[in-house]
Amino acid sequence: MSKLKSLEDLKRYREQAKETIKARKTNENLLIVGMGTCGIAAGAREVLNVFMEELNKRELSDITVTQTGCIGMCENEVLVGVKKQGEERITYGNVAPEDVPRIINDHVVNGKIVNDLVIGKPQSK
Amino acid sequence: MESYRSHVLICGDTGCNSSDSPQIQEKFTEELEKNGLTNEVKLIITGYHGLCELAPIVIVYPEGTSYFKVSQDDVSEIVEEHLLKGRTVDRLMYHDRDSEEKIPYYNEIDFYKQQERIVLRNCGYINPDSINEYIAQGGYEGLAKALVEFEREEVTEEVIKSNLRGRGGAGFPTGEKWKLAGQEPAEPKYMVCNADEGDPGAFIDRSILEGDPHSVIEGMVIAGYVIGAEIGYVYVRAECQLAVRRLRMAIEQAEQLGLLGENILGTGVNFTLKVVEGAGAFVCGESTALTRAIEGRRGMPRPTPPRSTEQGLWGKPTVVNNVETLACVPYILANGADWFTNYGTPKSPGTKVFALTGKVKNTGLVEVPMGTSIRDIVFDIGGGGIQQDNEIKAVQIGGPSGFCLPEDKLDLPVEFDTLDDAGAMMGSGGLVVMDEETCVVNESKLHLKFIQSESCGKCTPCREGTKRMLEILERITEGKGRSGDIELMKELGDMIINTSLCGLGKSAPNPVLSTLRCFEDEYKEHLENERCPAGVCSDLVKYQIVPDNCIGCTACARVCPVDAISGEKKQPHEIDPDKCIGCGECLKKCKFEAVVLG
Numbered sequence: 262m263s264k265l266k267s268l269e270d271l272k273r274y275r276e277q278a279k280e281t282i283k284a285r286k287t288n289e290n291l292l293i294v295g296m297g298t299c300g301i302a303a304g305a306r307e308v309l310n311v312f313m314e315e316l317n318k319r320e321l322s323d324i325t326v327t328q329t330g331c332i333g334m335c336e337n338e339v340l341v342g343v344k345k346q347g348e349e350r351i352t353y354g355n356v357a358p359e360d361v362p363r364i365i366n367d368h369v370v371n372g373k374i375v376n377d378l379v380i381g382k383p384q385s386k
Numbered sequence: 387m388e389s390y391r392s393h394v395l396i397c398g399d400t401g402c403n404s405s406d407s408p409q410i411q412e413k414f415t416e417e418l419e420k421n422g423l424t425n426e427v428k429l430i431i432t433g434y435h436g437l438c439e440l441a442p443i444v445i446v447y448p449e450g451t452s453y454f455k456v457s458q459d460d461v462s463e464i465v466e467e468h469l470l471k472g473r474t475v476d477r478l479m480y481h482d483r484d485s486e487e488k489i490p491y492y493n494e495i496d497f498y499k500q501q502e503r504i505v506l507r508n509c510g511y512i513n514p515d516s517i518n519e520y521i522a523q524g525g526y527e528g529l530a531k532a533l534v535e536f537e538r539e540e541v542t543e544e545v546i547k548s549n550l551r552g553r554g555g556a557g558f559p560t561g562e563k564w565k566l567a568g569q570e571p572a573e574p575k576y577m578v579c580n581a582d583e584g585d586p587g588a589f590i591d592r593s594i595l596e597g598d599p600h601s602v603i604e605g606m607v608i609a610g611y612v613i614g615a616e617i618g619y620v621y622v623r624a625e626c627q628l629a630v631r632r633l634r635m636a637i638e639q640a641e642q643l644g645l646l647g648e649n650i651l652g653t654g655v656n657f658t659l660k661v662v663e664g665a666g667a668f669v670c671g672e673s674t675a676l677t678r679a680i681e682g683r684r685g686m687p688r689p690t691p692p693r694s695t696e697q698g699l700w701g702k703p704t705v706v707n708n709v710e711t712l713a714c715v716p717y718i719l720a721n722g723a724d725w726f727t728n729y730g731t732p733k734s735p736g737t738k739v740f741a742l743t744g745k746v747k748n749t750g751l752v753e754v755p756m757g758t759s760i761r762d763i764v765f766d767i768g769g770g771g772i773q774q775d776n777e778i779k780a781v782q783i784g785g786p787s788g789f790c791l792p793e794d795k796l797d798l799p800v801e802f803d804t805l806d807d808a809g810a811m812m813g814s815g816g817l818v819v820m821d822e823e824t825c826v827v828n829e830s831k832l833h834l835k836f837i838q839s840e841s842c843g844k845c846t847p848c849r850e851g852t853k854r855m856l857e858i859l860e861r862i863t864e865g866k867g868r869s870g871d872i873e874l875m876k877e878l879g880d881m882i883i884n885t886s887l888c889g890l891g892k893s894a895p896n897p898v899l900s901t902l903r904c905f906e907d908e909y910k911e912h913l914e915n916e917r918c919p920a921g922v923c924s925d926l927v928k929y930q931i932v933p934d935n936c937i938g939c940t941a942c943a944r945v946c947p948v949d950a951i952s953g954e955k956k957q958p959h960e961i962d963p964d965k966c967i968g969c970g971e972c973l974k975k976c977k978f979e980a981v982v983l984g
Contacts, residue, residue: 264642264643264644265643265644265645265651265652266644266651266652267534267651267652268530268534268535268651270651270652271521271526271527271530271651274521274643275521275522275524275527277518278518278519278521278522279522280389280522281516281518281519281522282393282512282519282522282523283389284390284391284392284393284428284447284448285393285395285447285448285511286448287447287448287449287450288448294472295472296470296471296472297471297472297473298471301470301471306422309391309426310426313389313391313426316389317389325448326391326448327448327449327472328471328472329472330471330472330473
C-alpha cells in the first residue's frame with residue numbers, strides 16, 4: 262500500500278474501496294436469477310456467474326444480482342428477471358450463458374427489452 | 387478485482403465469540419467450499435450488532451436477510467437454501483413477540499427501528515479489520531477536511547458549535563476542553579483516549595473498538611491536530627483482548643496509508659498513536675489516575691486543579707477523551723456541526739449509546755438520540771420486563787456509582803442537565819433494569835462491594851467510609867441490622883461524597899443514597915422485620931409450605947440441594963427452617979403454589 266498524500270488521493274482510494282462493500286448495498290435495479298432445484302439443474306449457477314463476470318467487466322455497480330426460488334415455470338428455466346428502477350419486472354426464459362451479454366447490453370444498459378427471450382411482462386406492454 | 391455476488395456478515399465481538407461465532411465461521415467456510423460457492427460468496431466478520439440477546443447474528447446481503455441465534459447446525463441450511471437456491475430460512479428470522487410475524491430485515495425489528503445509529507453505524511456492518519471498508523463508508527473524510535480545508539481554530543469552533551459533550555460521564559464540552567489544552571504554552575502536548583471502561587455491565591467502548599476502531603483513531607488524530615499534540619495514547623484494558631488486537635491492526639493499516647505517523651495526507655501534520663494496556667483498575671477511569679498509569683506509575687488520582695489540560699501526562703497539557711466521544715468527532719467534521727445538532731436536544735445534541743441489561747427482554751447496545759425517555763428505551767427498544775407478570779420497579783443508570791431511578795421517574799429524558807437536575811447522572815451509559823424480583827438493598831450492596839474493592843486507598847473517606855458502609859449493608863442483608871443503621875448510612879454517604887478526593891469516592895455512595903430516597907421501606911423491611919420482599923437476600927428468605935395446597939408430589943424435596951424438605955408421598959411436606967438456605971429452587975419447582983415466602 263502506498264501512502265495517501267492528498268485529499269484527492271483519499272477520494273480516489275475511496276472510490277476503489279467502495280467495491281469492497283458493493284454487495285452490501287441493495288440497489289433499485291435488480292437482476293433476479295431463478296435458483297430453484299429446477300433452475301440449478303438447467304444451469305442457473307453458470308448463468309449467474311456469467312452475469313457477475315459481465316457486470317464486472319462493464320464496471321456496472323448500480324445493479325444488484327439476487328436469487329429467487331422456483332416460480333412455477335420449470336420448463337422455461339433458466340429464468341432471469343430484470344427489474345429496473347421505476348419499471349415493471351421483465352422475465353426472460355430459457356436463458357443460456359451466451360444470452361447474458363445481450364440482456365446486459367440491450368436491456369440493463371440501453372433499456373431495450375430483448376423480445377425473443379421474454380416470456381413474461383406486464384400486459385400493458 | 388474481487389467480486390462476490392453475496393456477502394455473509396457474521397458478528398464476531400467478544401460476546402458473540404462466546405456464543406460460538408468462531409465455530410459458525412468455520413462451518414460456513416466448510417459449507418461454502420462443499421457447495422462450490424467460495425468464489426461467489428464472501429464471509430465477513432464484523433463487530434457488534436447490538437442485540438446480544440439473539441447473538442450470533444448472520445446477515446446475508448444483497449438482500450439484507452437477517453438470521454438470529456444461528457447455531458452450527460443451521461449453517462448448512464442457510465448455505466443450501468439461501469445462498470444456493472435463493473430461498474430464505476424463515477425459522478431463523480426474527481419473529482415479532484406479539485404478532486409472531488416474521489421480520490426478514492434486522493432494521494425493521496422494534497429493537498433497531500427506534501434507534502439512531504451514528505456512533506454504531508459501522509458496527510456490525512463493516513469488517514473492523516479492513517481499513518478499505520471504513521474508507522468506503524466515508525471514513526477519514528472528516529480528518530481530511532480538518533487537515534486540508536480548515537484552520538486549527540476552525541476545527542475547534544466546529545466542535546464547540548456541535549456542542550459535543552464528553553460521553554464518559556461528566557459531560558464536559560469536548561471543544562472547550564480542546565481549546566483549553568490548545569491555549570497552554572507548554573510543549574509537548576498529549577492526546578489520550580480513555581478506553582478503561584470498567585463498569586460491570588457496560589461494554590460500549592469495548593464494542594466500538596471491536597466494531598469500528600478506525601472511527602476512534604480518526605477522532606484522535608483530529609483532536610491531536612487541534613491541540614497540537616503529536617503523540618497519542620489509547621489506554622485500554624488488557625482483558626479486552628479482541629479490542630486491543632483490532633485496534634493495533636487498525637493503527638498499522640492507518641500508518642501504511644499515511645493516515646497516521648508523519649506527514650499525514652501530505653499536510654505536514656504528524657501524529658503517532660500508541661496503545662497502553664491497563665491492568666484493569668476501576669480508578670484508572672479517573673483521568674488523573676489514568677495519566678499516572680500511562681507514565682508507568684501506580685494508578686492513583688491526585689487533587690485537581692491543576693487539570694489534565696494544564697498538567698496531565700508527564701506534567702504536560704493533555705486532553706483525555708472517552709472512546710464514544712472520539713467516535714463522534716469524525717462524523718461531526720465530515721457532516722458539519724449543524725448536522726450533528728439535528729439529533730438530540732439543544733443542550734445535549736447527538737446520540738448516546740447505552741448498555742441495556744438486567745430484567746429486560748432485549749439486552750444489548752442501543753443508541754438513541756439524546757432526549758429519548760428512559761421509558762422508551764426500556765419498553766419500546768428493550769421490549770419491557772423479562773417476565774410478563776413482573777413489574778419493572780427501577781433502573782440503575784450510570785453503572786455501580788450511578789443512580790437508581792424508580793419506575794415513576796422513567797419518563798425522564800436522557801440528557802445531561804435534566805438527569806443532573808433530577809439528582810441522577812448519565813454516567814458512562816450502563817442501564818440496568820430491575821423488577822420486583824430484584825432486591826434494591828442487595829443491588830446496592832453489590833455495587834458498593836465493587837467500588838469498595840476498587841478504591842485505591844489514597845484518601846480516608848473513600849477507603850474507610852465505603853468499607854463501613856458496606857459492613858452496614860452486609861449486616862442488614864443478613865438480618866443483623868441495628869436501629870439507626872439507615873441514618874448512619876446517610877450520614878456516612880454524605881461525608882464520603884463531600885470529602886473524597888476523586889470521582890470514584892465522590893460517587894461511591896450514590897446507589898445506596900438513591901435507593902434510600904425511593905425504597906427506604908425496603909431497607910426498613912430488612913432491618914425491622916428481617917424480611918427481604920424480593921426474596922433475594924438468602925439469610926432473610928424463609929420458605930414455607932402451605933399444607934392445604936401441597937399434594938405431596940415430592941418435586942420440591944427432590945430439587946432441594948440441602949435436603950431441608952421432608953414428608954411422605956401424597957402427604958403435605960415441611961421445610962426445616964434451620965437447614966433451608968433460601969435458594970428458592972422449591973418455589974420454582976412447585977406447580978401448586980404450595981411453597982411461599984415466609
